[in-house]
Amino acid sequence: MPDRSLKNCRVLVVEDEYILAQELEIELQDAGAIVVGPVADLADAVALIQADDGIDAAILDANLGGNMVFPAAELLIEREVPIVFTTGYDASAIPSRFSKVARCDKPVSMKKIIEAIGRPPKG
Amino acid sequence: MSDMSDCHTFLDRQRVLSEFGDFVLDHDDLDEILNEGCRLVAAALGADLAKVIEIERQSDTGFIRAGVGWNPGVVGHERISLNERSSEAYAIEKTEPVITNDIAQEKRFEFPSFLTDHGVVAVVNVPIFLPGRIPYGILQVDARRPREFDQEDIEFLKTYSMVLGPVIDRIQIAKERRATDALRATDLAALEVLQRVSTELVGEREPQTLFDRIVEAAASLMGSDAASIHVLDPATNRLKLVAWRGFHPDSARFWEWMRFDTRSSCSRTLGTGERMIVPDVDRLDGRQEDLEAYRRSNLLSVQSTPLKAFSGQVVGMLSTHWRKRRELALDEYRHFDVLVRLSADLIERLHATERLRESESTLAAALESVPVGVAVIDLSGAAVVSNAEYRRFLPTGIIPSQDSSAPARWQAWDSEGRPLKPSNFPGARALRGETVMPGLEMLHTDAAGHETWTTVATVPIRDEQGHVTGAAAAIADVDAAKRSVEALRTSEERLREFGQASQDVLWIRDAEQLQWQYLTPAFEAIYGLSREEAQSGDNFRNWLDLIVPEDRTRASEAIKRVHQGEHVTFDYRIRRPKDGAIRWLRDTDFPIADMDGKVRLIGGVGHDMTELRETERRLEVLMEGIPQLVWRALGEGDWTWSNPQWSEYTGIGFEDSKGRGWLDAFHPDDRATVRSAWSAARANGQFEVEARIRRGRDSEYRWFQTRASAVRDEAGLIVEWLGTSTDVHDMREMQERQHVLVDELQHRTRNLMGVVRSVSDKTARNSSDLPEFRRRFRDQLDALSRVQGLLSRLNDHDRVTFDELIHAELAAMDGAADRVILDGPKGVRLRSSTVQTLAMALHELATNAVKYGALSQPQGRLKVDWTLAGGTGGSPWLHIDWRESGVVVPAVRPVRPGGGQGRELIERALPYQLKAKTNFTFEADGVHCTIAIPISASMTSSEVAHA
Known part of the structure; x- marks a missing residue:
């Protein structure tokens, strides 16, 4: 089975830790993706999602400086944009309504991210 | 007339009579004879017409029976009236001939019209008498010419008439005889028919x-x-x-x-x-x-x-x-x-047969439906009438004493237990005139050897003279009843044995006098009194006297209630006369009623509770001393006891708590959970639930862990529940907080790992060799660990303050403290999420100052000021001013290895992560960096004010 890919995907990054956001950005660019953001807090994330309807996928840190990212996640799910939560929490911290959303434990591995939100190969 | 002619005439007339005589001899039909007679007489008298009129008495008419010379429609049809104007009637009355020589001249009589119609002129009527002078009728000769009938004519006619009488009589008699014979034959036939039919009908x-x-x-x-x-x-x-x-x-x-x-x-x-x-x-x-x-x-x-x-x-x-x-x-x-x-x-x-058949079938049905074998037997002992139940016992229908095949099947005994001979069985006795009622118990053994107890009753049947003609017998199957009596006897025996062996006192009193009829030996052990002593005199009164005065009324009342039909359990104390010891007893008493429902006896079981009471009492004392809420319950949480702590804590007294009353103290949202836990408790033998209980003092609901264990008897059956409710509220809160902290810790740790990884990558990229990497990386890890050290000692409510952070960072720069001036309010609290990044930025600034800036040269100075100022939107901002001075800056600034890292943190990471506004410049005598960070309002404690 050919691998999924993020090539030319516009990927939103929501991550409050600058260093991690930056690292993700670099890794995504290395994977051929176009990074939207990154943004560090929920308000910025929501604003960005509402302003940009060309988002193909999103990587969301579950905990943004004490605020949970879920309102942003709901907006994206509504648009059927594939998302992945990155989190340091146990699974129990994620409400059950997001049980189908992929999760990636920090520190994240790009391989897993791509598996979660990458486009399936065409054909 | 001449003699000759007279002689002729006479001879002719003689011949007429003779001919008539012959005719009569040959014929027996009266009409034929009379008609011939008329013809002969008319001819003899030279007349055209003659007839015989028969008297019909009923109608006083004369019927023209026979005749000659008449037109059709007269003879056999016409009737003449025999009234006073009738010549015929006159002749009969006179008993002699009457002559009318000319009708036209006749004054005495009237004549029927048919005479004149036939042209009759002269008429002579001669009466005809049957033997015994019974008038029969008239011989009438009619002439169409007027003429005088002479004496000879008259004599002839008289003679003729006299001959006719007996002839008619004979023929009539013969006819009547024939008619009678015919009638008799008919009757005979009819009678034969009837006889045949009647024979058939019966x-x-x-x-x-x-x-x-x-x-x-x-x-x-x-x-x-x-x-x-x-x-x-x-x-x-x-x-x-x-x-x-x-x-x-x-x-x-x-x-x-x-x-x-x-x-x-x-x-x-x-x-x-x-x-x-x-x-x-x-x-x-x-x-x-x-x-x-x-x-x-x-x-x-x-x-x-x-x-x-x-x-x-x-x-x-x-x-x-x-x-x-x-x-x-x-x-x-x-x-x-x-x-x-x-x-x-x-x-x-x-x-009648139908009715009888119906009533017989009704009777038969009734007989068959009775659960008793019934039969009427004759003197030979054979059943004349019997039902199936009877035949079940006597298939031959013959009573045992008369049936040689049967006696072995039946056994009976006299009052002394000696077997009875069949001749003394009830059937035989009844046939001897004895009545065997209500019956004799007999054991019947059927062909299969199965034994059945029966009661056999018999009554003789007598005729009007009082002679025995048979007997009625009834066989009732009493097997079940008898065996149940047997079983009852056995069970009574067992009960008695049980009573003898029981450690509880079993007793029975009569309901009226309340005197003991039965008292088991356990009484002596418990009461310390022999049964003989206890049962002497009015033993109910004696018993009451043994009870301590405080409990006496209760005991007496309880017995009264049992008398009224109740089951009663009550506790009481007795004082043993022997040693004065008090014993606690629990009596369970019950009424024993007869068939009519009247209480005849009172039964009781007395259990010595003394040991138990003492144990219980000790337990209660123990329970009252512990800090938990303790209670006891039956069934599914019906409280029977709770310790005073319960009432003290909840403010609900025991009376209101017993049964299910305690549920009111539980939080309404938790009651269903508690109830369902009780429902499951029996199966589990364990009750455990965490639920909120209201504290009476302040109506606060606090979490309690409520547990109960089943107390079982030796058979493993649950006797009661012993439960405790323990306040776990604080523990629960702690646990919750712990949970939050663990989550947070996990989050931080994982973030930190990400940061460490990233820092290591960057450091590796920016280091020329491994020793340099090691030095720089260790330095950065130290900074991170300092931050973690600050964070880790905090609880939820505490925050790292900025002054703590800057002191900790600069303290790490050994020996430069005298060239550093810090100025700003204490207690500016930082959000945990901001601490790490801010610390990293300060660390970079400090590191650079030590290596290349103010702290690398003796004359160099560092001043860090910070102030708190209101920003837009009401949130206060922390303004940090990092100013290095007195630094001799080389003409060409050396490229600082890794130097981009610090600026990146300040210029990019802080704005990104903390929404900070930063500025970093190289002034002529050193670095000048300003950082403004929004601080949430709650982060400014009161300490700020007086700092």
Whole structure:
């Protein structure tokens, strides 16, 4: 089975830790993706999602400086944009309504991210 | 007349008589004889006409019986009146001939017109007498010419008449005899018919055959063309056509059912109870359908005779029908009426038989349904009538004493237990005239060897003279009853043994005097008193005296309630007379009622509770001393006891808590959980639930862990529940907080790992060799660990303050403290999420200052100021001013290895992560960096104000 890919995907990054956001950005660019953001807090994330309807996928840190990212996640799910939560929490911290959303434990591995939100190969 | 002619005449007349005599000898038909007589006499007298008139007494008329010379329509038809103006009547009265020589001249008499019609002029009437001078009639000679009948004529006629009399008499007698003979033959035939029928009717033939024979006989007796019989159907009170002959089938169908109220001819018979005779149905004013039925069968005449039972009730109807008009004389019903009587009797008998059969079958059914074997036996001991239950015990139907095959099956014993001989069995005794009631217990063994206890009762049956003619016997199966009595006896025996062995006192008192009838040995052990002593005198009173005064009324009341039918359990204390010791007893007392429901006896079980009470008491004391809420319960949480702490904590007294009252103290949202936990408790043998209980003092609901364990008896059955409720509120809160902290810690750790990884990557990229990497990386890890050290000692409510952070960072720069001035308020609290990044930025600034800036040169100075100022939107901002001074800056600034990292943090990471506003510049004498960070309002504690 050919691998999924993020090539030319516009990927939103929501991550409050600058260093991690930056690292993700670099890794995504290395994977051929176009990074939207990154943004560090929920308000910025929501604003960005509402302003940009060309988002193909999103990587969301579950905990943004004490605020949970879920309102942003709901907006994206509504648009059927594939998302992945990155989190340091146990699974129990994620409400059950997001049980189908992929999760990636920090520190994240790009391989897993791509598996979660990458486009399936065409054909 | 001349002699010669006289002589002729005489001879002629002699010859006439002789001829007539011959004729008479050869004939026996009166009309023929009389007609010949008329012819001869007319000829002898030279007359044209003669006739014989027969007297008909009833109508006082004379019937022209015979004659000669008359026109048709006279002889055998005409009648003349024999009134006072009649010559014939006159002649009969005078008993001698009367002569009218000329009718026209005759003054004495009037003559019938047909005489003159025939031209009669002269008439001579000679009376005819039968032997014994019985007038029969008149011989009349009529002449069409006037003439004088002379003496000779008269004499001749007289002679002739005298001959006629006996002739007529003889012939009449002969005729009557023949008629009588014929009648007798008819009667005989009828009687034969009747005899045959009556013989058949008493025989055992099918009713239908009998009805057919009756109909046949009716037709035969009445000479009818058709006949039918209807019989009363008692159920519907209608008559049913049961047999018929000579009907068209349609008519038969029409007449099949007759009611008393319809207007048919037959129904009228029924209505009146009289015979109905209809000579001609066409003249009957009946229903059209009825007439149609007659016509269909081509019948014109009918008689219907009711068949009456002995009581007079109409039970049927026998009818005969003719095709011609027919009207019978009463006399002709003679034989038929006998048949009617026979038929009525038959019907009555059939009805009686039917009723008997019904009542017999009812009786038989009743007999079969009784659960007792019943039979009537004759003197030989054989059953005349019996039911199946009887035959179950006596298949041959013969009583054992008379049946050689049976005695072995039956056994009975006298009062001393000796076997009875069959001759003394109840059946045999009854046939000897004895009554065996209410019966003898006998053991029956059936063919399969199965034994059944029975009670056999017998009564002799006597005739009017008092002689025994048989007996009635009843066999009742009492096996189950007897065996249950046996079983009861056994069980009573066992109970007694049980009572003897029991450690509890078992006793029975009579309900009236309340005296002990039964008292088990355990009494002595518990009460310390012998049973003889206890049972002497009024032992109820004695017993009450043993009870301590405080409990005496209660005990007495309890017994009273048992007397009224209640089951009562009550506790009381006795003081043993022997040693004065107090013992706690629990009595469970119950009424024992008789069949009528009246309490005859009072039973009781007394249990010595003393040990238990003491144990309980100790336990209660223990329970009252511990800080938990303790309680005891039965069933599914019915509290029986709770320690004072419960009431003290909840403010709900025990009385309100017992049963399910305690539930009120639980939080309404938790009550369902608690109830369902109780429902499951029995199966688990364990009750455990965490629920909120209201504290009475402040109505606060606090979390309690409530647990109960089943207390079981030796058989493993749950006796009661022992439960505790423990306040776990604080523990629960702690646990919750811990949970949050663990989550947070995980989050931080994982973020930190990400940061470390990233820092290591970057450091590796920016280091020229491994020693440099090691130095730089260790340095950065140190900074991170300092931050973690600050963060880790905090709890939820505490925050790292900026002054702590800057002191900690600069303290790490050894030996430069005197060249550093810090100025700003204490207690500016930082959000945990901001601490790490801010610390990293400060670390970079400090590191650079130590390596290349103010702290690398002796004359260099560092001043860090910070202030708190209101920003836009109301949130305060922390303004940090990092100013290095007195630094000799080389003309060409060396490229600082890794130097980009610090600026990146300040210029990019802080704005990104903390929404900070930063500025970083190289002034002529050193670095100047400003950082402004939004601080949430709550982060500014009161300490800020006076800092």
